[in-house]
Amino acid sequence: MMYKIGDGIISPLGATTEENYQAVKRGYTGIRQFQAGFRGMPDPIKAALLSPRDLEALAAPYCGARTHAMSRYRQAMSAVFESAVSNTVPDQYRNEILSSRRVAFIFCTTKGDVDSYRELTDHTTRPRLYPWHVPQRMMDELKLPGKPYVVMNSSLSGLQAQIVANRLLCKGSPYDFAVVIGVELLSMFTIHLLRSAGLVSEHFVRPFDNSYDGSNPGESASCAIYMSEERYFKDKKDLHLPAVIKFVRGVVTNDPCYAKRPQPEGKAIQRAINTVMQEEYVRNLSFINVHGVGLKSYDKMVMTAIEKSGLRKVPMNCFEGNFGHSSGSTSLMNSVLGAKSLENEEILPTLGYQKKEVPGKMNVVTEVQRCRKNSFLNISMGFGGVNAVALYTKER
């Protein structure tokens, strides 16, 4: 178990967790129509893209005078870390997070620095093409000690990175804090990849929809900073926080025979849900946040799994209509927004959902709801038959 002490989100909807939370609450979307030729794209596309100018401005406090010379990926990484540390981390921990050896840095992405892919060759590459290189450079430049942990696992990297953080903060480990950073940007390379995989829709994304397949690609950067259980109990009396979000448990499971298409009943998700729900009663669940891969077959699978796990009546939401599909960062962003919802005793709506189209009478939330329950589940899926489920609770 670990406790969240800071977070940050940068997306087309805002540069802090609070701005993004308020935007989702009001039903805003960052998805726009871009014409052919924009950023060299051959076809028109609906996507949620970060403005490079905004990103540079946000990164400048950490990257300094050389900000403009850095890649967008590097800028986003620094900017979201800056946003989390400056806006949310309690004062007494700021210096420690920026200097202590007892901080683990975990980065999650699916393709890393996607702007440099044209520089690839078949034998050697520029170092920044290695997905661990940019995180290492960021840590070196900020004089953060240690080596980064870089998690790459399809769309659920953000959730898996938090599960890894939880393990790195286990009893006796050399760490007191874990900083989880997820960045996903779009380039011609990723758009081509998403198109080939059938994930890009010409229509605005409508979660849990039966009529359209695919999603709208998105760019975002997210960060969550956690503290170990041991350290939390040691410092608890000095923290003075009204409520703190606890990462209780996370599980990754796999459907080994369904690498290309999802297992129809979502047996691996059911197994993950059942394992995680050993720690919580269903009646305490405020909501379930779901992040798919933008395909209706996956939506159906997760809904079947939720229904078969006895969670059909628990309110469910999805933020794909607000931010698009930004692979490695999305599930981390969902966790941060879900945690904020618990703190505010609210359930955020699912933008773009139309009630009539959901099978199995699922309880998809379409308007902001008040809820005083203390826990939520985060479910994420990815290609390759892999799934992740995590449970968070609020402690006063």
Add this chain to the structure above:
Amino acid sequence: MIIKSYCRITNHSIIVDGERLSDLEKFMIGNNVGDDLDNVYSRLKVDYYNYKNMDDYSKLGFITAELLMQRNGLDTEKEKPDMGLLIYSRSGCLGADYTLVRVMEGLTVNERAYERVIPNAICSSIVCRHKISGEMGIYLSDGFIYEQFFRTGHGLFETEPGLKTLLAGYVECYGGYMSSLLCLLERPADDTLIDYDLREERFCIEMLRIY
């Protein structure tokens, strides 16, 4: 966690639990990684439907896992919910990424090139072959960092009571270089070592011995 068994493959050697497999090694000529791996695969008498579509990185991981699982007599048809798979790499699927770039630029034609660009493609091939349904994950770092390997693997055993065996290790295949080490890791039968640092130190010494 203890190393129950391991398989190590380099450009010119194949070693399983300290024993060199010279009958397979002789097919590794060293001119082309892909051809060498295909030669070894053909001698394994395995018929996996998707092998021909894999990139060299996935082929290396697949063959290393196959040799290790065969040596330990694990049934490929039996589902293994108590087994997980973690792979560490330096380049990951950069080779497959390059193929996709070439497809985008019209230099080659491969409609399925995108499949191997999905970062966990190597894992999905191995878990499909061996029906591993526990956790799977990919970690990238500047080389094989034993401390990271220990901390993530040990943490997985600590937080997942249902996990009995972990198939984990390093797979690197890019630019004509290949190196893999996959281990079958288990919980120690006599868990008397309590100190985290001591466990880590002993594990890293063991890794130094075999890698």
